Amino acid sequence: QQQVKQSPQSLIVQKGGISIINCAYENTAFDYFPWYQQFPGKGPALLIAIRPDVSEKKEGRFTISFNKSAKQFSLHIMDSQPGDSATYFCAASSPGSSARQLTFGSGTQLTVLP
Amino acid sequence: DVKVTQSSRYLVKRTGEKVFLECVQDMDHENMFWYRQDPGLGLRLIYFSYDVKMKEKGDIPEGYSVSREKKERFSLILESASTNQTSMYLCASISGHATGELFFGEGSRLTVL
Numbered sequence: 745q746q747q748v749k750q751s752p753q754s755l756i757v758q759k760g761g762i763s764i765i766n767c768a769y770e771n772t773a774f775d776y777f778p779w780y781q782q783f784p785g786k787g788p789a790l791l792i793a794i795r796p797d798v799s800e801k802k803e804g805r806f807t808i809s810f811n812k813s814a815k816q817f818s819l820h821i822m823d824s825q826p827g828d829s830a831t832y833f834c835a836a837s838s839p840g841s842s843a844r845q846l847t848f849g850s851g852t853q854l855t856v857l858p
Numbered sequence: 859d860v861k862v863t864q865s866s867r868y869l870v871k872r873t874g875e876k877v878f879l880e881c882v883q884d885m886d887h888e889n890m891f892w893y894r895q896d897p898g899l900g901l902r903l904i905y906f907s908y909d910v911k912m913k914e915k916g917d918i919p920e921g922y923s924v925s926r927e928k929k930e931r932f933s934l935i936l937e938s939a940s941t942n943q944t945s946m947y948l949c950a951s952i953s954g955h956a957t958g959e960l961f962f963g964e965g966s967r968l969t970v971l
Binding site for chain 1: 898902906948959962964
C-alpha cells in the first residue's frame with residue numbers, strides 16, 4: 745500500500761524560528777511531491793511542490809529539501825510567523841493513474857508563538 | 859477566482875439516514891475527488907472521478923457511493939450513515955495535467971448521532 749509518513753504530528757515554534765516538517769515515502773514510483781497548507785475552517789491549498797530531479801526548491805520563506813536515496817523530503821519554514829500557524833500536509837503521486845491521485849501524509853499542526 | 863463549492867458546511871444526521879454531500883467546481887476540471895479528513899489520519903481518498911459518469915474507488919470506499927452526472931458536479935452519498943462516518947469531508951478537483959494543483963472546497967463537517 746502506498747504510504748507517506750509525516751512527522752511530527754504537532755510543532756510549536758517561536759516567532760522568527762525555523763519550522764521543519766519531515767516526510768518519508770516507500771513507493772519509488774512517486775515523482776511529484778507537493779505540500780499543502782490548511783488554515784482552520786478552510787480547505788487545504790497548494791503551498792509548494794518539487795520533483796525528484798532537484799534536491800531543493802525555495803519559494804520565499806518556504807523550502808522543500810528532497811533526498812531521493814533516502815526517500816525523504818522535508819518542508820522548512822524560515823523566520824516562522826504567527827500567520828504560518830496552520831496544518832501542513834505532505835503528499836506524493838505517481839504517473840500513470842487516470843486522475844493522478846495524491847497520497848497524503850497525516851498532517852502537522854504548526855503553531856507559531858508571537 | 860477558481861472555486862470548489864461544497865453546499866453544506868455543517869450537517870447533523872441520525873444513524874441510518876441517507877446523506878448527500880454536494881460539490882461543484884467552476885474550473886472545467888476533468889478530475890474530482892472526495893477525501894475524508896480525521897485528526898492524525900490526514901486526508902484519505904474515498905472516491906474519485908476522471909470523467910462524467912466515471913468513478914473509481916479510493917482507499918476507503920466502504921459505506922460510500924458517488925455520482926457524477928455533470929462535469930462540474932460530484933456528489934458523495936452515505937446510504938445509511940453510521941457514527942464512524944462522523945468526519946470532515948473535503949471535495950477537490952484538478953485538471954487533466956500531470957502535476958496540476960489540486961483545488962479543495964472548504965469542507966463539510968458531518969456529525970452522525
